Amino acid sequence: MSTEALPQGAGYGVVVGIGLFFSAFMVCLTAIQTRYTGVSPKNSEEFTSASRSVKPGLIASGIVSAWTWAATLLQSSAVAYRYGISGPWWYAAGATVQVLLFAQLAAKLKLNAPYAHTWLEIVATRWGTVAHLIFMFFGLATNLIVSSMLVLGGSATVTSLTGMSTIAACFLIPLGVAIYVVVGGMRSTLLCDYTHTTVLFAIILTFVFTVYASSEYIGSISKMHYLLSQATAMIPVSGNAGGSYLTLRSKNGLIFGVINLIGNFATVFQDQAYWQRAIASRPATTVKAYLIGGIAWFAIPFAFSTTLGLAAVAFGAVPAPSSPTQVPTASDFISLLPPLTPDEISAGLPASLAAATLLGQSGAAALLIVLFLAVTSATSAELIAVSSILTYDIYVRYINPQATEEQILRMSHAGVAIFALVMGLAGVIFFYIGVSMGWLYTFMGVILGSAVVPIALCITWSKASRAGCIGGAVIGFVVGIAAWLGVTAAYNAGVINVTTSGGNYEMLAGNLASIGVGGIVAVVASLLWPENYDFVATRAINTLGAHKKPAEVAEDTEDEKKVPNSSALTVSNATTQDSKLDPVGLEEAFRFAAWSSVIMTVIFMILIPLPLFGASTIFSTTGFTVWVVVGILWTFCSAFAVVLYPLWESREALTMITKGMVKDIFAKGSGKFVPADVKEVKV
Numbered sequence: 044m045s046t047e048a049l050p051q052g053a054g055y056g057v058v059v060g061i062g063l064f065f066s067a068f069m070v071c072l073t074a075i076q077t078r079y080t081g082v083s084p085k086n087s088e089e090f091t092s093a094s095r096s097v098k099p100g101l102i103a104s105g106i107v108s109a110w111t112w113a114a115t116l117l118q119s120s121a122v123a124y125r126y127g128i129s130g131p132w133w134y135a136a137g138a139t140v141q142v143l144l145f146a147q148l149a150a151k152l153k154l155n156a157p158y159a160h161t162w163l164e165i166v167a168t169r170w171g172t173v174a175h176l177i178f179m180f181f182g183l184a185t186n187l188i189v190s191s192m193l194v195l196g197g198s199a200t201v202t203s204l205t206g207m208s209t210i211a212a213c214f215l216i217p218l219g220v221a222i223y224v225v226v227g228g229m230r231s232t233l234l235c236d237y238t239h240t241t242v243l244f245a246i247i248l249t250f251v252f253t254v255y256a257s258s259e260y261i262g263s264i265s266k267m268h269y270l271l272s273q274a275t276a277m278i279p280v281s282g283n284a285g286g287s288y289l290t291l292r293s294k295n296g297l298i299f300g301v302i303n304l305i306g307n308f309a310t311v312f313q314d315q316a317y318w319q320r321a322i323a324s325r326p327a328t329t330v331k332a333y334l335i336g337g338i339a340w341f342a343i344p345f346a347f348s349t350t351l352g353l354a355a356v357a358f359g360a361v362p363a364p365s366s367p368t369q370v371p372t373a374s375d376f377i378s379l380l381p382p383l384t385p386d387e388i389s390a391g392l393p394a395s396l397a398a399a400t401l402l403g404q405s406g407a408a409a410l411l412i413v414l415f416l417a418v419t420s421a422t423s424a425e426l427i428a429v430s431s432i433l434t435y436d437i438y439v440r441y442i443n444p445q446a447t448e449e450q451i452l453r454m455s456h457a458g459v460a461i462f463a464l465v466m467g468l469a470g471v472i473f474f475y476i477g478v479s480m481g482w483l484y485t486f487m488g489v490i491l492g493s494a495v496v497p498i499a500l501c502i503t504w505s506k507a508s509r510a511g512c513i514g515g516a517v518i519g520f521v522v523g524i525a526a527w528l529g530v531t532a533a534y535n536a537g538v539i540n541v542t543t544s545g546g547n548y549e550m551l552a553g554n555l556a557s558i559g560v561g562g563i564v565a566v567v568a569s570l571l572w573p574e575n576y577d578f579v580a581t582r583a584i585n586t587l588g589a590h591k592k593p594a595e596v597a598e599d600t601e602d603e604k605k606v607p608n609s610s611a612l613t614v615s616n617a618t619t620q621d622s623k624l625d626p627v628g629l630e631e632a633f634r635f636a637a638w639s640s641v642i643m644t645v646i647f648m649i650l651i652p653l654p655l656f657g658a659s660t661i662f663s664t665t666g667f668t669v670w671v672v673v674g675i676l677w678t679f680c681s682a683f684a685v686v687l688y689p690l691w692e693s694r695e696a697l698t699m700i701t702k703g704m705v706k707d708i709f710a711k712g713s714g715k716f717v718p719a720d721v722k723e724v725k726v
């Protein structure tokens with residue numbers, strides 16, 4: 044079904060316009076930064092790592108932004124549409140805990156490999172080329188799958204709402220983003236992420252208040268509760284307590300929760316984008332950034348899908364103007380939003396159709412904008428992440444180890460362009476073979492899950508065995524695929540195709556086998572044949588400037604702790620100073636990350652949902668009101684954390700920039716940053 048609530052021009056306008064707008068914005072931002080703070084992305088270290096000096100609020104905002112995919116809005120709403128209130132919970136909780144747990148890896152990264160550019164450099168240094176190539180396969184596969192989901196989700200929605208060509212959307216989405224990433228590099232990308240996140244929260248809250256406070260069709264939490272109860276009476280949800288949309292006792296919701304949990308471990312732990320944010324962060328505040336980022340992100344899918352996903356269900360119980368009866372259960376009832384087909388749900392359309400039904404053209408336009416902000420910021424994270432891998436793990440490691448600063452920067456730019464093209468092509472290929480965003484979302488853990496535990500062990504555990512971890516990743520991969528195909532064949536009379544292989548049990552088997560076997564092999568082998576690794580070599584990564592000209596290398600070797608390739612004075616100073624953070628402090632940060640992230644994981648995955656599941660609670664109006672109000676309050680707190688807090692922590696830099704601009708207005712050139720006066724001020 045194509046609602047085409049908006050003209051095709053609006054589709055092209057948003058897809059091309061957002062990219063171009065942010066490209067122009069990035070040019071201005073970069074010029075302002077360079078002029079008034081002395082920080083410039085014309086330096087490879089600054090381009091890929093923001094010189095490891097970014098404060099926690101901005102890193103948290105960047106994490107939220109990179110982790111907010113098209114699926115975060117669309118797939119979460121699809122599972123709300125399918126399973127009721129359990130869908131938003133399992134989506135949000137099942138993808139938050141990985142970010143919280145990643146805080147532990149981030150702390151270990153700062154402790155064990157403080158100058159690495161990519162997580163693969165750590166693998167290569169510890170376990171050599173074979174491990175490097177195998178884990179690079181998993182890393183790049185992660186980036187490709189995540190990027191394909193972004194393109195598929197974005198293009199399906201823009202086509203549904205405007206009729207724009209899906210193929211054109213597949214290529215135009217990454218193109219606009221590639222331009223602004225090349226212009227701005229990592230730091231400006233984080234600043235752009237910040238603006239995206241700000242608008243994202245504003246639009247989400249607009250939808251929330253429209254649905255729960257002002258909509259003529261819904262307009263209150265109690266009316267939503269009533270309509271969901273009517274929808275239950277019309278089409279009960281199979282596997283839910285009482286067939287209700289208002290319960291966490293949902294068998295299929297729980298299965299989705301497990302699949303979601305596994306798949307998202309893979310896409311956080313193996314995605315350079317999250318390592319890159321840890322790398323860009325100041326060592327002292329990395330853990331804080333990940334904990335804030337994870338908790339803040341929870342509100343986005345939870346509030347969005349509890350609003351638009353459930354609204355799509357509720358509109359099914361609202362009579363259309365043409366309906367001969369107002370009684371939803373009557374046989375001649377015509378609803379405002381007819382039931383969606385499985386393909387439409389899998390393509391992630393419940394949210395966009397609900398938005399268009401809710402607010403007509405302006406709802407469709409708001410949905411399109413929020414989706415594109417999510418898609419572009421996550422795409423920018425993927426582009427710069429892959430560019431770093433292509434640059435440091437392929438170009439510098441295997442092709443030109445003596446690459447100059449200029450060559451590295453050129454390769455970084457080329458890497459962004461290359462992957463933008465690959466993203467577009469992957470989107471088109473998946474579109475033609477009928478693979479949707481929803482299918483890929485549940486599939487990602489099948490092929491990526493086996494490397495999760497081995498990678499975590501590589502950076503955190505001195506006893507992790509090279510053979511065990513490589514073996515775990517490879518064997519888990521094979522067993523995961525075999526389990527997925529085997530269960531597909533067994534459940535579908537031997538028929539294996541995109542439709543049959545996308546079922547809940549099929550995906551669950553593949554996901555569990557992949558992560559389970561990968562983890563068990565890696566841990567058991569490490570216990571039987573432990574290494575006794577001291578991380579000395581990983582701590583030395585890039586301290587000798589491996590990619591510099593020979594003359595530069597000679598100079599650097601005299602200075603054991605010298606920072607690689609930082610030409611901007613401010614950058615160099617900040618990095619050097621931050622790098623002096625003592626190991627005891629970093630160990631403490633790790634311990635804090637470990638216990639706090641584990642406690643929060645237990646709360647999210649066990650203490651809240653399982654008692655409600657076990658008791659088969661179907662929410663009364665009061666219970667549902669508490670549920671929704673807590674979600675709304677959480678959204679406000681998240682907005683404060685990633686919108687206002689970064690402004691507060693950067694007040695010094697913002698003051699410096701403002702002063703510089705004012706000085707320039709009165710005496711041109713007088714506000715310009717002067718290196719001799721350097722003060723460590725970063726945004």
Ligand SMILES: NC(N)=O
Nearest residue numbers: 110112114115138
């Ligand atoms: N980032 C996710 N899983 O929405």
